[in-house]
Amino acid sequence: MQPSEFKSHMDRLAEQFKNTYSQARVELIWREVRDFDAYWWGRLVDKLLGECRHSPLLPEIREAMSIERERSWSRQKQHNAQEAREFFLIADDTEARKSTLATILRRVQGRVPDDEWKQFVHGITSLGTRTIACRSCSGTGLVFLTDAEDYEWTYRCRCASGKRQPQLYVVAPEGL
Numbered sequence: 001m002q003p004s005e006f007k008s009h010m011d012r013l014a015e016q017f018k019n020t021y022s023q024a025r026v027e028l029i030w031r032e033v034r035d036f037d038a039y040w041w042g043r044l045v046d047k048l049l050g051e052c053r054h055s056p057l058l059p060e061i062r063e064a065m066s067i068e069r070e071r072s073w074s075r076q077k078q079h080n081a082q083e084a085r086e087f088f089l090i091a092d093d094t095e096a097r098k099s100t101l102a103t104i105l106r107r108v109q110g111r112v113p114d115d116e117w118k119q120f121v122h123g124i125t126s127l128g129t130r131t132i133a134c135r136s137c138s139g140t141g142l143v144f145l146t147d148a149e150d151y152e153w154t155y156r157c158r159c160a161s162g163k164r165q166p167q168l169y170v171v172a173p174e175g176l
């Protein structure tokens with residue numbers, strides 16, 4: 001969050017619990033919460049204002065932070081698992097590979113309009129980026145390239161994912 005966002009909520013705390021938050025304490029709190037987002041910080045201040053009988057200090061703030069970390073960690077885990085599942089469904093599904101190839105062949109024949117093609121390529125290239133590490137194909141096994149003369153090429157990547165793609169594709173040149 002931005003310092004100004006931090007300050008606006010910090011001021012609400014200082015207003016409620018007077019003479020508690022010296023400059024030094026405010027700086028300590030800022031250091032602890034700066035990596036969280038402003039929305040979370042605002043909600044935390046609401047909670048502290050509503051629930052604390054005494055001035056909340058670092059221990060109370062840290063406790064709330066650890067609860068939030070756990071919550072966002074488990075959200076992230078669910079999200080990653082879902083992405084990985086979706087990716088492998090497509091990368092390892094023979095039918096999906098066939099239909100991908102069919103679309104590419106239709107494109108070569110001029111039967112896939114530009115915007116549809118753009119979406120198709122985007123759909124494939126965005127599939128694996130977070131889960132798989134091959135830099136050429138992001139784990140999709142396919143490398144899309146438009147050359148200087150505006151010809152579109154679809155290669156089979158040289159990595160393991162590429163080996164799972166149909167033999168019909170030309171294998172990508174080295175260094176691509």
Ligand SMILES: [Zn+2]
Pocket residue numbers: 134135136137138139140141142157158159160161162
């Ligand atoms: Zn690859």
